[in-house]
Amino acid sequence: MNTNIYLYIAVMALATYFCRVFAFTVVRHPIENRFFQSFLYYVPYVTLAVMTFPAIVEATQSPIAGIGALVIGIIVAWVGGNLFLVAGSCCAAVFLLELLI
DSSP: OHHHHHHHHHHHHHHHHHHHHHHHHHOOSOOOOHHHHHHHHHHHHHHHHHHHHHHHHHSSSSHHHHHHHHHHHHHHHHTTOOHHHHHHHHHHHHHHHHHHO
16 A cells, blocks of 8 residues: 555646646746747646635535535625635635524
């Protein structure tokens, strides 16, 4: 079992190293393609959303409470709430929905 873990770590390290070295050696000039620039701009946001969304739904006792908190958070952020207000609203939504469900 321990040998597999070291093998997995080595493969991940090589894959990460290859991606960084490949990008560093191939892309030597600024990227001028607007589509590719916008694609690279949104990659961190999409990655964060993909990692966060399942955690939001599965962190509560009921997935309905997690989805409800997500909807409340989106609405509060959409109308201009700051990060503290969005987080507080989501926590309150989970608390109330867990009490009701």
